[in-house]
Amino acid sequence: MGLFLMSVSVLLVLGFSCITSKLVDKFSKCSDLFFQGKPPVIPGILEDSEAQDNCYKIICQKYKESNRFATLYDTTKKIPLFSAYRFTGPPDEINVMIPWMIESQLEPSSAEMRVPFVNQASNGDYYYDNKQNVHPSHLFPVCHAADRETAKSAFTLTNSVQMKNNLDGRWKHIEQETRTIMNGQCHDPKKRNKVLAHVLTGAIPGNNKLNKRVNIPSYMWMAFCCYNSTGKSWVSQAYWALNKEEREHEEKTISKKSLKELQDFLSQKWVKNVQLFESNCAKKTYNPLKAA
Numbered sequence: 018m019g020l021f022l023m024s025v026s027v028l029l030v031l032g033f034s035c036i037t038s039k040l041v042d043k044f045s046k047c048s049d050l051f052f053q054g055k056p057p058v059i060p061g062i063l064e065d066s067e068a069q070d071n072c073y074k075i076i077c078q079k080y081k082e083s084n085r086f087a088t089l090y091d092t093t094k095k096i097p098l099f100s101a102y103r104f105t106g107p108p109d110e111i112n113v114m115i116p117w118m119i120e121s122q123l124e125p126s127s128a129e130m131r132v133p134f135v136n137q138a139s140n141g142d143y144y145y146d147n148k149q150n151v152h153p154s155h156l157f158p159v160c161h162a163a164d165r166e167t168a169k170s171a172f173t174l175t176n177s178v179q180m181k182n183n184l185d186g187r188w189k190h191i192e193q194e195t196r197t198i199m200n201g202q203c204h205d206p207k208k209r210n211k212v213l214a215h216v217l218t219g220a221i222p223g224n225n226k227l228n229k230r231v232n233i234p235s236y237m238w239m240a241f242c243c244y245n246s247t248g249k250s251w252v253s254q255a256y257w258a259l260n261k262e263e264r265e266h267e268e269k270t271i272s273k274k275s276l277k278e279l280q281d282f283l284s285q286k287w288v289k290n291v292q293l294f295e296s297n298c299a300k301k302t303y304n305p306l307k308a309a
């Protein structure tokens with residue numbers, strides 16, 4: 018069955034309730050996906066690379082033997098809070114469309130996996146309830162994938178949130194815009210011919226649910242941090258968008274924001290003092306003379 022294709026390096030615990038608050042999960046198995054090897058700090062949720070409650074699961078999204086990206090998943094709300102990845106090009110877009118996969122290791126017993134799943138959304142949730150004008154959308158988007166296999170790995174429901182249909186076009190535009198910027202301006206400081214940026218795409222949980230189970234986020238956000246090979250400095254850029262369908266909330270375009278503006282926004286709408294990138298993406302300017 019195609020359902021079990023995805024395998025992860027989650028540190029599993031018995032009993033998946035959110036009642037206990039033992040620290041169980043670490044991102045250490047895929048820390049290389051993060052800027053400076055450090056995942057974001059989200060007070061009360063993710064601190065010092067550790068989930069602060071049992072209901073948050075750290076998923077190193079392994080597909081065909083490689084860690085393709087990482088996700089922080091909320092098993093109570095049944096949505097990812099963010100996906101993190103390294104953007105490395107390529108200049109040409111990859112077109113991949115495969116069925117959504119589910120995460121067998123999030124469930125109490127994979128031998129008895131049956132819908133509705135206890136800890137995650139399933140395809141049925143989307144088809145059961147279509148009154149909300151939403152569809153599953155990727156956090157880590159296919160158009161940011163480096164190759165076909167990585168693009169396929171994005172099709173796990175643990176990387177998916179419910180996007181309002183009317184946001185789709187504008188958000189896709191942001192994915193394309195950031196892709197073009199990163200391809201042109203973001204390079205590995207040690208190998209200037211190689212494209213490299215660290216990207217985080219996330220969702221702020223909302224108050225509505227799909228099929229009474231799956232949270233519909235109130236906002237989408239994205240931020241990247243990279244070495245700007247033109248300006249020879251570390252730069253970051255951010256975006257957010259309201260996930261609503263009422264026309265009065267509709268912005269024509271989603272405007273570019275600074276990392277600080279996004280973090281202030283997250284403080285206001287979600288959790289205070291979020292730090293998305295280590296040292297706010299500030300790194301000592303790379304000095305080629307000092308490099309070995």
Ligand SMILES: *[C@@H]1O[C@H](CO)[C@@H](O)[C@H](O)[C@H]1NC(C)=O
Binds near residue numbers: 245
């Ligand atoms: C990179 O630097 C150039 C030159 O200073 C600047 O025009 C461009 O906006 C910068 N790119 C980013 C993503 O900050």
